[in-house]
Amino acid sequence: MKFNIQNTFTKELPADPIQENTRRQITEACFSYVTPKKTSNPKVLHVSDEMAKELGLSEEEITSEEFKNVFTGNKVYSNTQPYAMCYGGHQFGHWAGQLGDGRAINLFETVHNNKNWALQLKGAGETPYSRTADGLAVLRSSIREYLCSEAMHHLGVPTTRALSLALSGDQVLRDVMYNGNAAYEKGAIVCRTAESFLRFGNYQILAARGDVKTLKTLVDYTITHHFSHLGKPSKETYVSFFKEVADRSLDMVIHWQRVGFVHGVMNTDNMSILGLTIDYGPYGWLEGYDHGWTPNTTDNTHKRYRYGSQPEIVLWNLYQLANALYLLIEEAKPLEAVLEYYQEKFPEKYMQMMREKLGLFSSKESDGKLVSDLEEVLKKTETDMTIFFRLLAVISKEDTVENAIKKIEKAFYTPSEIVDEVKLFWETWFQNYLDRMQNETVSDEDKKTKMNAVNPKYVLRNYMAQLAIDDADKGNYSLLNELYLLLKNPYDEQPENEKWFAKRPEWARNKVGCSMLSCSS
Structure with a gap:
């Protein structure tokens, strides 16, 4: 496994002179050297084939023992020194002072095809910035990070990426909802990557001091x-x-x-x-x-x-x-x-x-009102955002108001609520929308194509991630892979995956992990 190592961050920026891995305030430095924690029985569960290719890694390399050991923190790659970054930050509007990489350890920087990548392990053990925590992560949160960062990339959203997801083989104690009900969960490690992991807080902490x-x-x-x-x-x-x-x-x-x-x-x-x-x-x-x-x-x-x-x-x-x-x-x-x-x-x-999103390719002053009216009517009854905008693409200029509402009906959680005043709001909005579409010269087919390129059909809904987590907890990773593949092409129809083009099921409405989440990982 060969990387073109370019550790500019550690070569050009001041390091914390203290080598001990103890919690402390770090001054006049941008990072501290730290070694990942060795795990008892590491196992790679999934590797992003696309991210591996971006880094110049072959199939043989990503299935090697060395890959497993380096990207679970059990081996330090030759001629590198892992480190944790020092930064501060405002948390919920209040200055929190020094924070830093409390559960992230940067392995090294590498260059491939003239692109710089910093590789970082999340959940590989404590650092001087871990405060009262253990620096570890659990399978639950690691699956969510792994799937989401890759899903966001394919949605066209600027994002960090993920290379690999692995089990550590260790148990990690977590209180998911911070309510005193701590329990042991499977430990896991994600290798995430980006051109750089620098944050606003890296600059803030130095200015504050x-x-x-x-x-x-x-x-x-x-x-x-x-x-x-x-x-x-x-x-x-x-x-x-x-x-x-x-x-x-x-x-x-x-x-x-x-x-x-x-x-x-x-x-x-x-x-x-x-x-x-x-x-x-x-x-x-x-x-x-x-x-x-x-x-x-x-x-x-x-x-x-x-x-x-x-x-x-x-x-x-x-x-x-x-x-x-x-x-x-x-x-x-x-x-x-x-x-x-x-x-x-x-x-x-x-x-x-x-x-x-609305398929309007010219600009009219009245568009502001059309958008604000839509935002109001969407709140009148529970309406699924992803499904609504995706189905809006099939509406044609020739549709009647009644037909238009019927075409997006699948987006309503309770279609029976579309009566009286609510129905009137929808009818008024669709009449205005259909009138506005008459000003467009784009054909219905072209409009649909363009709208479908910005309105995804598939997103990583929390209940989907939770189903993959539940299966993975039982040792079944097939759904993890199914979602990974599904979310590679979020704008495509994928008829074989139509079951995922659906509103949140009722069982997920108030379930922990689906509607309620904490920062616990």
């Missing part, structure tokens, strides 16, 4: 290796860098809103500097179309990270990054201009995205 020297070193490193097209580091480049981070973060959250994805825990330490979706914990996809929904039980009271607030939380997080970068730029105005730019750009990008 007034460590301008290390902050400058880290920002210069980031620009040199990940934003080199902006030019050599300077105050002007720092502003351009911040603007691109804002652009990428905006693109990411627009994609989230498009597919109905809710991250669940948008703390600043969970915000990638590259605009990637990172840290798949208590995430979920909208079932009923509800702007107030969050899958995270920890956030159930205040719903800070609910679906409808995600774009504004990205802005809030960008404010925190701006505060960190201010120490280098020493001027507020250029940073404020970028934040204002985000606020102006979001409504434009959101409207463009919604037009595409």
Whole structure:
């Protein structure tokens, strides 16, 4: 197994001088060296064939003993030194101080086909940043991370990727709902990968400590290796860098809103500097179309990270990054201009995205009202977001209002509720939609093709992941593979998989793991 090792992060950034793996505050450093924990009986359950190919790994290599040992933390790859990154963050709006890679250990960086990949194990043991935790992960959360990161990639959403999912062979104690009912679960390890795992929090912790020297070193490193097209580091480049981070973060959250994805825990330490979706914990996809929904039980009271607030939380997080970068730029105005730019750009990008979802390829001033009216009527009765937008593509210009409603009826959880006032709302909206479609010159067939390219047929609903978890707990991994293959082509019809194009079953409505999730992993 050969990798083209390029450990720029550890070569060019300051390391924590202390080698002991003890919990502590790390200053004037960007990372600490740490060795993954050896496991009792590692077993690789699944490997992403696509990600393996991206890394230049052959079938023979991914089934080798060396692959298993390296990607479960049982062997350190030659000429590398694993490490954990130091960062801080705002958690649920409050500064939490030092956080860091508490259950993630970065193995090394490799380059293949001129692309840089950092490889990282999640659940491979404690680090100096583990605080009171054990640094381990369980099969339940590892399946969710593995499937979701690959599913998001195929949906066209910027994301970290996953290479492999493995059992550690060890038992891990977890209290799933934080209610005092701890139990042992199967330990697991995911190898995840991205160009870089740098987060807003990596910069925040240095700024919070007034460590301008290390902050400058880290920002210069980031620009040199990940934003080199902006030019050599300077105050002007720092502003351009911040603007691109804002652009990428905006693109990411627009994609989230498009597919109905809710991250669940948008703390600043969970915000990638590259605009990637990172840290798949208590995430979920909208079932009923509800702007107030969050899958995270920890956030159930205040719903800070609910679906409808995600774009504004990205802005809030960008404010925190701006505060960190201010120490280098020493001027507020250029940073404020970028934040204002985000606020102006979001409504434009959101409207463009919604037009595409609705199959409107021209622009009319009345489209804003059409979209806001739809968002209101979708809430009148429980309506499945994914199914509604997918079925909307089969409506033609010649349809009557009655036919149009019939064509999307499968999206209603309780079709019998479409009566009286609710029915009138739907009839009015569809009449306006059909009238608006008359302005389009695209044929019904072309419209359907284009709409189906932005409205997925299949997403990783929580109940689907839970079924795979339940089977895997019994040692059956066939459903895990079935979902992995299904989600590779989320926009295709896949007639053989029609059973997954369905509303959440009633048994999953209030089931732990389906409707209620915690950060426990």
